[in-house]
Amino acid sequence: MATGRFSMPARETSPMPQFSVVMPVYNKARTLSKSLACIYGQTCRDFELIVVNDGSTDGSLELLAHEEALGRLCLLHRDVPGAGGYAACNHGARFASGRWLVFFDPDDLLLFDHLSRFADAIAQHPGIQLFVNGYQWMGTHYRSSVGKGIAKGVMTRRQALAAYARCDFIHMNGTCIRRERYQALGGFPADHHGRDSDVTFILRALCGLDAIHYDNTVTSLWLMEHEAPVKREALPSTQHPSVEVREACEAGLSRCERYYLRAATNRKILAWAVKKKCQQLPVARDLASLRLGAMRAAQLYQAISLLLPRPWFERMHLATRG
Numbered sequence: 001m002a003t004g005r006f007s008m009p010a011r012e013t014s015p016m017p018q019f020s021v022v023m024p025v026y027n028k029a030r031t032l033s034k035s036l037a038c039i040y041g042q043t044c045r046d047f048e049l050i051v052v053n054d055g056s057t058d059g060s061l062e063l064l065a066h067e068e069a070l071g072r073l074c075l076l077h078r079d080v081p082g083a084g085g086y087a088a089c090n091h092g093a094r095f096a097s098g099r100w101l102v103f104f105d106p107d108d109l110l111l112f113d114h115l116s117r118f119a120d121a122i123a124q125h126p127g128i129q130l131f132v133n134g135y136q137w138m139g140t141h142y143r144s145s146v147g148k149g150i151a152k153g154v155m156t157r158r159q160a161l162a163a164y165a166r167c168d169f170i171h172m173n174g175t176c177i178r179r180e181r182y183q184a185l186g187g188f189p190a191d192h193h194g195r196d197s198d199v200t201f202i203l204r205a206l207c208g209l210d211a212i213h214y215d216n217t218v219t220s221l222w223l224m225e226h227e228a229p230v231k232r233e234a235l236p237s238t239q240h241p242s243v244e245v246r247e248a249c250e251a252g253l254s255r256c257e258r259y260y261l262r263a264a265t266n267r268k269i270l271a272w273a274v275k276k277k278c279q280q281l282p283v284a285r286d287l288a289s290l291r292l293g294a295m296r297a298a299q300l301y302q303a304i305s306l307l308l309p310r311p312w313f314e315r316m317h318l319a320t321r322g
Contacts, residue, residue: 018122019047019115020098020179024088025064026054026081028106031223032063035106040072044115047102049073050095052088055081086188086197093179093187101182103172107223110173114219118176121213125154129178130205130212133219135171145218146171152216158257160206163214165263165294172198173220177205184208189241199268200241207249207261235279240265240272243289262294270302277306277313 021039025032039049051073053061068075076095078088089103100118104110114133121131137144147169155163163169185204188197206212242265250258273286283306290303305316 017046017048017098018119019044019100019102019176020093020096021047021049021102021104021115022089022092022096023049023051023104023106024054024085024092025051025056025060025106026085026088027056027058027060029056029059029063032060032106034109035104036067036072038110038112039104041112042110042115043112044119046119047115048096048098050076050092052076052078052085052092054078054085054088082190084195084197087190090187090190093182096179099179100176101179102176104220105173108173109221109223111219111221113217117215117217117219121215122176125213128154128211128213129181130209131176132170132212132214133174133176134169134216135174135220135222136218137224138221139224147214147216150214150216152214154211154213156211157206157209158254158260160209160212160214161257161260161264164202164206165260165267169214170202171220171222172202173222175202181205181209195235196241196268196272200245203242203245203261203264204249207245207253207257235272235276235281237281237285239285239289240269242268246291259294262291263296266290266294266299270299270306273306274302277310280310 023035023039028035049072051064051067053064053075055078064073064075067073074095076092078091082088085105093101100122102115102118117133118131122128134145134147137146146167147163150163150166150169185201185208188201190197246261246265250261253261269286269289273283276283276286287303287306295303305313308316
């Protein structure tokens with residue numbers, strides 16, 4: 001059961017904010033204070049913060065209730081936590097009043113200019129409905145920016161799909177989407193066992209938009225040490241959810257766009273299959289769902305390695321990673 005409770009003024013007497021920052025929270029007491037602080041510290045102040053408590057039991061709710069009492073956020077509640085926080089994001093978005101939706105995982109951090117860079121880009125390109133800022137992976141002993149070599153500015157559908165076929169240059173922490181477009185897409189698919197529903201959403205958005213805007217300036221930090229436990233659990237036996245997007249969307253794309261969509265789904269299918277193989281799960285269905293015409297040489301090598309007995313696969317996989 002999902003409910004809402006607001007501590008801020010009624011919407012009828014409040015101006016519509018430019019941004020609604022939606023944050024799902026399930027047992028994040030250890031990182032929540034830092035995550036809230038980086039939202040409060042944004043130089044752009046034209047936003048509302050909507051936090052969805054997803055059945056927390058570790059003290060997160062008490063901290064959020066205190067922030068709600070101070071009028072700093074809108075607090076919503078769900079009784080049953082959903083894997084990956086996707087259902088909580090959808091719930092929060094239904095209560096949003098901002099023109100633009102920004103999602104944020106409380107495991108991670110935002111830099112002070114995250115919203116202001118979105119605001120500047122929106123002012124310059126009012127017809128665009130999806131804006132993307134750069135992000136950085138942060139591990140215990142390493143860091144890595146994603147999207148190196150991708151040009152800043154407006155990207156056509158073909159360019160965006162081609163970039164996503166190369167790498168995950170889009171992370172949901174680094175996106176800003178017009179609320180009406182999010183609603184038209186139906187929000188995040190809240191099934192898939194909490195796995196890669198953000199990938200499904202991103203691919204559907206890229207296929208449905210003529211253009212997006214990309215700013216390669218890093219404004220969010222994905223802290224890998226806090227990665228949710230669901231990501232480390234056994235994968236389901238189903239195919240990667242991007243296969244559904246490919247089947248649903250490729251008919252409406254140009255020949256070149258279809259190629260890049262297939263290449264993007266190949267990349268995701270193979271990453272999914274490697275994890276399943278490491279967990280001693282069958283990968284035959286995954287390999288069958290690949291589109292050979294959009295395979296790169298390195299991906300073909302990876303696909304062949306997945307056909308080998310597990311000891312040989314592990315040796316090849318470790319050699320590739322090394």
